[in-house]
Protein backbone atom coordinates (compact mmCIF):
# COMPACT_ATOMS: atom_id res chain seq x y z
CA UNK A 180 0.00 0.00 0.00
CA UNK A 181 1.25 3.50 -0.91
CA UNK A 182 1.83 6.12 1.82
CA UNK A 183 3.09 8.85 -0.50
CA UNK A 184 1.87 12.26 0.69
CA UNK A 185 0.03 13.07 -2.57
CA UNK A 186 -2.25 10.08 -1.92
CA UNK A 187 -3.38 11.60 1.43
CA UNK A 188 -6.16 14.12 0.77
CA UNK A 189 -6.91 15.79 4.11
CA UNK A 190 -7.22 19.43 5.15
CA UNK A 191 -4.17 20.87 6.93
CA UNK A 192 -4.35 20.16 10.64
CA UNK A 193 -3.10 23.15 12.65
CA UNK A 194 -3.90 24.02 16.27
CA UNK A 195 -6.43 26.84 16.55
CA UNK A 196 -3.76 28.84 18.43
CA UNK A 197 -1.64 29.04 15.28
CA UNK A 198 -4.26 29.03 12.53
CA UNK A 199 -4.42 32.85 12.27
CA UNK A 200 -0.75 33.08 11.28
CA UNK A 201 -0.62 30.86 8.16
CA UNK A 202 2.53 30.82 6.00
CA UNK A 203 4.96 33.66 6.76
CA UNK A 204 5.06 36.42 4.20
CA UNK A 205 8.84 35.86 3.96
CA UNK A 206 8.34 32.33 2.60
CA UNK A 207 5.85 33.49 -0.01
CA UNK A 208 7.93 36.43 -1.26
CA UNK A 209 11.13 34.37 -1.32
CA UNK A 210 9.40 31.67 -3.34
CA UNK A 211 8.07 34.22 -5.85
CA UNK A 212 11.49 35.93 -6.00
CA UNK A 213 13.23 32.62 -6.71
CA UNK A 214 10.71 31.53 -9.33
CA UNK A 215 11.09 34.81 -11.23
CA UNK A 216 14.85 35.38 -10.72
CA UNK A 217 14.21 38.71 -8.92
CA UNK A 218 17.01 40.51 -7.04
CA UNK A 219 16.03 39.71 -3.47
CA UNK A 220 16.22 42.58 -0.98
CA UNK A 221 13.44 40.98 1.03
CA UNK A 222 15.17 38.30 3.07
CA UNK A 223 16.86 39.53 6.25
CA UNK A 224 20.04 37.54 5.78
CA UNK A 225 23.33 38.42 4.10
CA UNK A 226 24.08 37.29 0.54
CA UNK A 227 27.80 37.22 1.43
CA UNK A 228 29.72 34.77 3.57
CA UNK A 229 30.65 35.05 7.24
CA UNK A 230 34.15 36.33 8.11
CA UNK A 231 37.05 33.87 7.94
CA UNK A 232 37.81 33.99 11.68
CA UNK A 233 34.40 32.63 12.68
CA UNK A 234 34.34 29.91 10.02
CA UNK A 235 37.80 28.78 11.09
CA UNK A 236 36.73 28.79 14.73
CA UNK A 237 33.82 26.44 13.88
CA UNK A 238 36.12 24.04 12.03
CA UNK A 239 38.57 24.11 14.97
CA UNK A 240 35.76 23.44 17.46
CA UNK A 241 34.60 20.36 15.57
CA UNK A 242 38.17 19.09 15.17
CA UNK A 243 38.85 19.67 18.88
CA UNK A 244 36.08 17.28 19.83
CA UNK A 245 33.35 19.64 21.10
CA UNK A 246 30.74 17.38 19.59
CA UNK A 247 28.65 16.05 22.50
CA UNK A 248 25.93 17.67 24.64
CA UNK A 249 27.07 20.88 26.36
CA UNK A 250 25.49 22.02 29.67
CA UNK A 251 21.81 23.02 29.29
CA UNK A 252 22.40 26.73 29.99
CA UNK A 253 25.23 26.90 27.45
CA UNK A 254 28.90 25.98 27.10
CA UNK A 255 30.78 27.80 29.91
CA UNK A 256 33.29 29.23 27.43
CA UNK A 257 30.43 30.97 25.60
CA UNK A 258 28.38 32.11 28.60
CA UNK A 259 31.57 33.70 29.98
CA UNK A 260 32.24 35.45 26.64
CA UNK A 261 28.62 36.72 26.58
CA UNK A 262 28.97 37.96 30.16
CA UNK A 263 32.17 39.83 29.25
CA UNK A 264 30.56 41.31 26.13
CA UNK A 265 27.54 42.49 28.19
CA UNK A 266 29.86 44.03 30.77
CA UNK A 267 31.63 45.90 27.94
CA UNK A 268 28.45 47.10 26.18
CA UNK A 269 25.95 47.59 29.03
CA UNK A 270 28.31 47.91 32.02
CA UNK A 271 26.45 45.16 33.87
CA UNK A 272 28.28 42.29 35.53
CA UNK A 273 26.35 39.02 35.43
CA UNK A 274 26.99 35.49 36.69
CA UNK A 275 27.22 33.39 33.52
CA UNK A 276 26.16 30.19 35.29
CA UNK A 277 22.86 31.60 36.59
CA UNK A 278 22.00 34.59 34.39
CA UNK A 279 22.75 33.52 30.81
CA UNK A 280 20.93 30.91 28.74
CA UNK A 281 22.16 30.00 25.25
CA UNK A 282 19.26 29.35 22.88
CA UNK A 283 18.54 28.35 19.28
CA UNK A 284 18.84 31.89 17.94
CA UNK A 285 17.06 34.84 19.46
CA UNK A 286 13.87 33.21 18.13
CA UNK A 287 14.02 30.41 20.69
CA UNK A 288 14.98 32.87 23.43
CA UNK A 289 11.76 34.83 22.69
CA UNK A 290 9.68 31.63 22.77
CA UNK A 291 11.34 30.33 25.96
CA UNK A 292 10.75 33.64 27.78
CA UNK A 293 7.08 33.83 26.87
CA UNK A 294 6.33 30.14 27.47
CA UNK A 295 8.42 29.95 30.65
CA UNK A 296 7.35 33.20 32.32
CA UNK A 297 3.73 33.94 31.41
CA UNK A 298 0.35 32.54 32.45
CA UNK A 299 -2.50 32.07 29.96
CA UNK A 300 -4.48 35.32 29.80
CA UNK A 301 -1.53 37.55 30.72
CA UNK A 302 -1.32 40.67 28.58
CA UNK A 303 1.88 41.77 26.86
CA UNK A 304 2.60 45.12 25.22
CA UNK A 305 4.09 44.90 21.71
CA UNK A 306 5.07 47.71 19.38
CA UNK A 307 3.75 47.41 15.84
CA UNK A 308 5.27 46.83 13.35
CA UNK A 309 6.51 43.83 15.28
CA UNK A 310 9.02 41.09 14.35
CA UNK A 311 6.95 38.25 12.97
CA UNK A 312 7.62 35.58 15.62
CA UNK A 313 6.43 37.66 18.59
CA UNK A 314 2.70 37.25 18.06
CA UNK A 315 2.70 33.48 17.29
CA UNK A 316 4.94 32.89 20.34
CA UNK A 317 2.54 34.89 22.51
CA UNK A 318 -0.28 32.73 21.13
CA UNK A 319 1.64 29.55 21.99
CA UNK A 320 2.07 30.88 25.53
CA UNK A 321 -1.67 31.69 25.71
CA UNK A 322 -0.84 35.38 26.28
CA UNK A 323 -2.66 38.32 24.74
CA UNK A 324 -0.80 41.02 22.79
CA UNK A 325 -1.76 44.66 23.32
CA UNK A 326 -0.29 46.69 20.48
CA UNK A 327 0.93 50.23 20.28
CA UNK A 328 1.73 51.43 16.74
CA UNK A 329 4.97 53.25 16.01
CA UNK A 330 3.79 55.76 13.43
CA UNK A 331 5.71 57.25 10.50
CA UNK A 332 7.55 59.48 9.87
CA UNK A 333 9.45 59.28 13.20
CA UNK A 334 8.13 56.05 14.76
CA UNK A 335 8.42 57.49 18.29
CA UNK A 336 8.02 55.28 21.35
CA UNK A 337 5.19 56.89 23.31
CA UNK A 338 5.49 55.66 26.92
CA UNK A 339 2.31 57.46 27.97
CA UNK A 340 0.38 55.52 25.30
CA UNK A 341 1.92 52.28 26.62
CA UNK A 342 0.90 53.24 30.14
CA UNK A 343 -2.65 53.81 28.91
CA UNK A 344 -2.73 50.33 27.29
CA UNK A 345 -1.82 48.58 30.57
CA UNK A 346 -4.42 46.80 32.68
CA UNK A 347 -4.10 44.79 35.88
CA UNK A 348 -3.35 41.76 33.61
CA UNK A 349 -0.35 43.35 31.87
CA UNK A 350 2.85 41.48 32.73
CA UNK A 351 5.45 42.38 30.13
CA UNK A 352 6.60 44.70 27.35
CA UNK A 353 8.41 43.49 24.24
CA UNK A 354 10.97 46.05 23.13
CA UNK A 355 13.23 45.86 20.07
CA UNK A 356 16.03 48.38 19.61
CA UNK A 357 17.47 48.94 17.01
CA UNK A 358 14.04 48.18 15.64
CA UNK A 359 13.14 45.92 12.74
CA UNK A 360 11.62 47.11 10.39
CA UNK A 361 11.48 50.85 11.19
CA UNK A 362 15.23 51.23 11.89
CA UNK A 363 14.54 53.26 15.03
CA UNK A 364 17.23 53.38 17.71
CA UNK A 365 15.24 54.47 20.73
CA UNK A 366 16.65 57.48 22.56
CA UNK A 367 17.68 57.64 26.24
CA UNK A 368 14.56 59.76 26.92
CA UNK A 369 12.21 57.27 25.23
CA UNK A 370 13.77 54.34 27.10
CA UNK A 371 13.78 56.16 30.42
CA UNK A 372 10.07 56.97 30.04
CA UNK A 373 9.32 53.33 29.20
CA UNK A 374 11.44 52.16 32.16
CA UNK A 375 9.43 54.44 34.41
CA UNK A 376 6.17 52.74 33.35
CA UNK A 377 7.73 49.29 33.84
CA UNK A 378 9.04 50.07 37.32
CA UNK A 379 5.76 51.66 38.40
CA UNK A 380 3.62 48.82 37.06
CA UNK A 381 6.07 46.03 37.92
CA UNK A 382 6.39 44.82 34.31
CA UNK A 383 9.03 42.52 32.81
CA UNK A 384 10.81 43.79 29.68
CA UNK A 385 11.94 41.50 26.86
CA UNK A 386 14.56 43.61 25.11
CA UNK A 387 15.46 42.23 21.67
CA UNK A 388 18.83 43.75 20.74
CA UNK A 389 19.95 41.55 17.82
CA UNK A 390 20.94 44.62 15.72
CA UNK A 391 22.89 46.37 18.50
CA UNK A 392 26.11 46.54 16.47
CA UNK A 393 24.37 48.31 13.58
CA UNK A 394 23.72 51.86 14.77
CA UNK A 395 24.25 54.75 12.34
CA UNK A 396 22.61 57.57 14.30
CA UNK A 397 22.26 57.87 18.06
CA UNK A 398 23.57 55.31 20.52
CA UNK A 399 22.40 51.84 21.48
CA UNK A 400 21.26 51.57 25.08
CA UNK A 401 20.32 48.31 26.78
CA UNK A 402 17.25 49.15 28.86
CA UNK A 403 18.64 46.71 31.47
CA UNK A 404 21.32 49.32 32.24
CA UNK A 405 18.81 51.94 33.44
CA UNK A 406 18.26 52.27 37.22
CA UNK A 407 16.08 49.52 38.70
CA UNK A 408 15.71 47.78 35.33
CA UNK A 409 18.14 44.84 35.34
CA UNK A 410 16.00 42.99 37.89
CA UNK A 411 13.00 43.10 35.51
CA UNK A 412 14.70 42.85 32.09
CA UNK A 413 15.62 39.96 29.82
CA UNK A 414 18.18 41.09 27.25
CA UNK A 415 17.96 38.99 24.10
CA UNK A 416 20.64 38.82 21.48
CA UNK A 417 22.22 36.51 18.93
CA UNK A 418 25.25 35.94 16.77
CA UNK A 419 23.47 35.77 13.41
CA UNK A 420 23.24 39.44 12.40
CA UNK A 421 26.51 40.64 13.98
CA UNK A 422 28.69 37.94 12.43
CA UNK A 423 26.66 37.17 9.29
CA UNK A 424 25.95 33.61 10.46
CA UNK A 425 22.15 33.65 10.49
CA UNK A 426 22.16 29.90 9.75
CA UNK A 427 24.02 29.02 12.94
CA UNK A 428 21.14 29.96 15.21
CA UNK A 429 23.16 30.82 18.31
CA UNK A 430 21.20 33.20 20.54
CA UNK A 431 20.99 34.00 24.24
CA UNK A 432 18.94 35.49 27.03
CA UNK A 433 20.55 37.48 29.86
CA UNK A 434 18.34 37.85 32.94
CA UNK A 435 18.56 37.84 36.74
CA UNK A 436 18.37 34.35 38.31
CA UNK A 437 14.63 34.52 39.18
CA UNK A 438 13.75 35.21 35.51
CA UNK A 439 16.41 32.84 34.14
CA UNK A 440 14.63 30.09 36.12
CA UNK A 441 11.47 30.57 34.02
CA UNK A 442 13.39 30.85 30.73
CA UNK A 443 15.31 27.64 31.44
CA UNK A 444 12.17 25.80 32.56
CA UNK A 445 10.95 26.16 28.95
CA UNK A 446 14.34 25.95 27.20
CA UNK A 447 15.14 22.56 28.78
CA UNK A 448 12.08 21.03 27.10
CA UNK A 449 12.13 23.02 23.84
CA UNK A 450 15.70 22.31 22.71
CA UNK A 451 17.69 21.58 25.92
CA UNK A 452 21.02 22.08 24.10
CA UNK A 453 22.36 24.18 21.27
CA UNK A 454 24.96 23.01 18.71
CA UNK A 455 28.09 22.61 20.82
CA UNK A 456 30.84 23.36 18.26
CA UNK A 457 29.07 26.56 17.16
CA UNK A 458 28.97 27.67 20.79
CA UNK A 459 32.76 27.39 20.97
CA UNK A 460 33.10 29.29 17.69
CA UNK A 461 30.71 31.95 19.04
CA UNK A 462 32.95 32.37 22.10
CA UNK A 463 35.95 32.96 19.83
CA UNK A 464 33.93 35.44 17.73
CA UNK A 465 32.86 37.53 20.71
CA UNK A 466 36.43 38.14 21.93
CA UNK A 467 38.28 41.36 21.02
CA UNK A 468 36.38 42.30 17.91
CA UNK A 469 36.36 46.10 18.09
CA UNK A 470 38.00 46.47 14.66
CA UNK A 471 35.54 44.00 13.13
CA UNK A 472 32.55 45.84 14.70
CA UNK A 473 33.81 49.15 13.30
CA UNK A 474 34.17 47.66 9.81
CA UNK A 475 30.72 46.08 10.07
CA UNK A 476 29.27 49.48 10.99
CA UNK A 477 31.09 51.29 8.18
CA UNK A 478 30.13 48.84 5.43
CA UNK A 479 26.48 48.82 6.52
CA UNK A 480 26.42 52.61 6.70
CA UNK A 481 27.66 52.77 3.09
CA UNK A 482 25.01 50.25 2.01
CA UNK A 483 22.28 52.11 3.90
CA UNK A 484 23.12 55.36 2.16
CA UNK A 485 23.38 53.73 -1.26
CA UNK A 486 20.00 52.03 -0.88
CA UNK A 487 18.21 55.05 0.61
CA UNK A 488 19.44 57.38 -2.12
CA UNK A 489 18.55 54.91 -4.89
CA UNK A 490 15.08 54.31 -3.47
CA UNK A 491 14.48 58.05 -3.20
CA UNK A 492 15.54 58.53 -6.81
CA UNK A 493 13.17 55.72 -7.83
CA UNK A 494 10.29 57.64 -6.21
CA UNK A 495 9.88 55.86 -2.87
CA UNK A 496 9.22 57.88 0.29
CA UNK A 497 12.18 56.71 2.39
CA UNK A 498 12.23 56.62 6.20
CA UNK A 499 16.00 56.60 6.68
CA UNK A 500 16.87 54.03 9.39
CA UNK A 501 19.04 54.93 12.39
CA UNK A 502 19.99 51.30 12.95
CA UNK A 503 19.54 47.63 11.89
CA UNK A 504 19.71 46.73 8.18
CA UNK A 505 16.30 47.51 6.73
CA UNK A 506 14.75 50.53 5.04
CA UNK A 507 11.04 51.05 5.45
CA UNK A 508 9.53 53.23 2.73
CA UNK A 509 6.28 54.42 1.23
CA UNK A 510 5.37 52.84 -2.13
CA UNK A 511 2.36 55.04 -2.96
CA UNK A 512 3.93 56.23 -6.25
CA UNK A 513 3.55 52.68 -7.63
CA UNK A 514 -0.22 53.10 -7.57
CA UNK A 515 -0.89 49.71 -5.98
CA UNK A 516 -3.77 49.27 -3.51
CA UNK A 517 -1.68 47.73 -0.72
CA UNK A 518 1.78 46.43 0.21
CA UNK A 519 1.18 42.82 -0.84
CA UNK A 520 0.02 43.88 -4.32
CA UNK A 521 2.92 46.33 -4.51
CA UNK A 522 5.47 43.63 -3.53
CA UNK A 523 4.10 41.23 -6.14
CA UNK A 524 3.98 44.04 -8.72
CA UNK A 525 7.64 44.92 -8.01
CA UNK A 526 8.74 41.31 -8.48
CA UNK A 527 6.84 41.08 -11.77
CA UNK A 528 7.59 44.52 -13.27
CA UNK A 529 10.98 45.45 -11.78
CA UNK A 530 12.45 42.03 -10.90
CA UNK A 531 13.10 43.20 -7.33
CA UNK A 532 11.77 41.52 -4.18
CA UNK A 533 10.97 43.41 -0.95
CA UNK A 534 8.87 42.52 2.09
CA UNK A 535 5.28 43.77 2.46
CA UNK A 536 5.13 44.66 6.16
CA UNK A 537 1.35 44.72 6.80
CA UNK A 538 1.53 41.34 8.56
CA UNK A 539 3.76 43.00 11.20
CA UNK A 540 0.73 45.07 12.32
CA UNK A 541 -2.34 44.12 14.34
CA UNK A 542 -4.33 46.16 11.81
CA UNK A 543 -2.74 45.33 8.42
CA UNK A 544 -4.15 48.61 7.00
CA UNK A 545 -1.49 50.47 9.01
CA UNK A 546 1.28 48.87 6.97
CA UNK A 547 -0.49 48.86 3.61
CA UNK A 548 1.40 51.83 2.17
CA UNK A 549 4.81 50.55 3.30
CA UNK A 550 7.54 48.30 1.93
CA UNK A 551 10.70 46.90 3.57
CA UNK A 552 13.99 46.62 1.68
CA UNK A 553 17.08 45.02 3.28
CA UNK A 554 20.64 46.21 2.79
CA UNK A 555 22.35 43.15 4.27
CA UNK A 556 23.50 42.47 0.73
CA UNK A 557 26.62 42.91 -1.40
CA UNK A 558 27.04 46.35 -2.94
CA UNK A 559 26.62 44.70 -6.40
CA UNK A 560 23.28 43.22 -5.33
CA UNK A 561 22.01 46.58 -4.08
CA UNK A 562 23.21 48.32 -7.26
CA UNK A 563 21.58 45.64 -9.45
CA UNK A 564 18.27 46.16 -7.62
CA UNK A 565 18.52 49.94 -7.91
CA UNK A 566 19.27 49.75 -11.65
CA UNK A 567 16.12 47.72 -12.11
CA UNK A 568 14.05 50.09 -9.96
CA UNK A 569 15.39 53.09 -11.90
CA UNK A 570 13.90 51.61 -15.10
CA UNK A 571 10.36 51.74 -13.73
Ligand SMILES: Cc1ncc(COP(=O)(O)O)c(C=O)c1O
Nearest residue numbers: 223284285286310359417419430
Ligand atom coordinates in the same frame (compact mmCIF):
# COMPACT_ATOMS: atom_id res chain seq x y z
C1 LIG B 1 14.03 41.79 15.63
C2 LIG B 1 14.49 40.39 15.45
N1 LIG B 1 14.54 39.57 16.50
C3 LIG B 1 14.93 38.30 16.38
C4 LIG B 1 15.32 37.78 15.16
C5 LIG B 1 15.71 36.34 15.06
O1 LIG B 1 17.03 36.14 15.41
P1 LIG B 1 17.72 34.70 15.27
O2 LIG B 1 18.01 34.49 13.81
O3 LIG B 1 18.92 34.81 16.10
O4 LIG B 1 16.75 33.69 15.76
C6 LIG B 1 15.29 38.60 14.03
C7 LIG B 1 15.67 38.06 12.71
O5 LIG B 1 15.41 38.61 11.67
C8 LIG B 1 14.87 39.94 14.18
O6 LIG B 1 14.81 40.77 13.13
